[in-house]
Amino acid sequence: GENVEQHPSTLSVQEGDSAVIKCTYSDSASNYFPWYKQELGKRPQLIIDIRSNVGEKKDQRIAVTLNKTAKHFSLHITETQPEDSAVYFCAASINTGNQFYFGTGTSLTVIP
Amino acid sequence: DADVTQTPRNRITKTGKRIMLECSQTKGHDRMYWYRQDPGLGLRLIYYSFDVKDINKGEISDGYSVSRQAQAKFSLSLESAIPNQTALYFCATSDHRTGITGELFFGEGSRLTVL
Numbered sequence: 001g002e003n004v005e006q007h008p009s010t011l012s013v014q015e016g017d018s019a020v021i022k023c024t025y026s027d028s029a030s031n032y033f034p035w036y037k038q039e040l041g042k043r044p045q046l047i048i049d050i051r052s053n054v055g056e057k058k059d060q061r062i063a064v065t066l067n068k069t070a071k072h073f074s075l076h077i078t079e080t081q082p083e084d085s086a087v088y089f090c091a092a093s094i095n096t097g098n099q100f101y102f103g104t105g106t107s108l109t110v111i112p
Numbered sequence: 113d114a115d116v117t118q119t120p121r122n123r124i125t126k127t128g129k130r131i132m133l134e135c136s137q138t139k140g141h142d143r144m145y146w147y148r149q150d151p152g153l154g155l156r157l158i159y160y161s162f163d164v165k166d167i168n169k170g171e172i173s174d175g176y177s178v179s180r181q182a183q184a185k186f187s188l189s190l191e192s193a194i195p196n197q198t199a200l201y202f203c204a205t206s207d208h209r210t211g212i213t214g215e216l217f218f219g220e221g222s223r224l225t226v227l
Contacts, residue, residue, distance in 0.1 A: 001171065009152070032214055043202065043218040044155070089154060093214065099170065100145075100216065104154040 002027040004092050006103025013080050014111050021106045023090035024072040030092040033066060033073045034100070038087045047088075048075070080110045114139040116219035118203050124225045131190045133222045135203030144186035145204040145216065146170075146178060155202065161186055162208075193226040200224075 003026040013019050025033075034049035050057045050064045050073065057064050061080075066073040077084055090103040116137045125131055135144065146158040157170030159178040167178060175197060179187045190197055203219040 006154070034214070034216075036216075043220050044216075045218070046215045049214070091155075095214075099157055099160065101157075101171075102147075102155040104152060 001099070002030055002092055002094075002101040004090060004101045004103045006090050006106060008106060009104065010107045010109075012109045012111060015080060015082060017080055019077045019080055019084070019108055019110075021075045021088055021090070021108070022072060023074070023092075023103050024070075025092040025101075026071065027092070027094070028068075028071065029094050030101075032093045032095060033064070034091050034093075035062075035064060035075050036089045036091065036102075038089065038105075040086070044089060077108075080108075082110050082112050084108060085110045116203055116205055116217055118201075118219035118222045120222060121220065122223045124227065125193055126227050127194055129193050129226075131193050131224065133188045133201055133203075133224070135186045135188070135219055137184050137203075137205045137217075137219075139205055139207070139217060140183075141205035141207040141217070142183065143206045143208055144180065145206075146176075146186070146188045147202045147204060147218075148172065149200040149202060149221075158188065158201075190224075193224075195226045198224060198226045 006023045031052035036044040037047045038044040061078050063076045087105045087107050089105050091100045093100045119134045145160040147155045156172050161180045177189045201222045204216040
């Protein structure tokens with residue numbers, strides 16, 4: 001099956017700085033890559049996703065990039081704010097809705 | 113608002129007991145999932161169901177069973193709970209009719225402690 005690795009496991013940044021979280025996947029057939037944010041004590045929620053037919057997608061301060069050749073994808077958060085503090089999970093699947101394989105999560109802390 | 117509801121939210125039980133976690137959804141989605149979350153291990157898929165007559169094992173199905181009683185209900189059972197099944201369990205749904213994204217909608221989670 002698919003293996004998704006996520007780094008780093010913890011990340012601290014100063015407010016206003018950028019944060020980057022990286023994931024790699026093993027199955028070249030994977031073609032859908034969502035990112036979920038889980039605030040403390042809350043349920044995970046989708047923040048952005050990308051399909052394999054595009055290389056980059058942006059939504060305000062967050063962006064995701066995908067390198068299919070290298071089988072890695074990254075989440076970029078610019079101008080970080082304290083409310084960005086959360087655990088972020090990457091995931092990969094073959095087509096939307098099949099088995100989602102999640103990374104182990106990155107705990108992001110934004111220091112005011 | 114349409115939602116995914118899990119019961120119970122917290123449960124403490126003893127080794128060897130049978131436990132059922134229930135999930136119901138009012139989103140009208142066809143697909144339902146059970147995930148387990150452990151610190152440092154992320155979210156791991158236990159079972160998933162694409163419709164009432166379709167049940168599939170996930171990454172870590174051993175020691176668990178499920179029942180899809182209706183499109184809106186998906187239950188997870190631990191026939192004989194053991195301490196390493198202590199975890200936070202999430203139910204999730206998604207909708208894969210034409211034109212719908214693959215977004216997972218999670219319930220609020222059920223924290224299970226097995227003593």
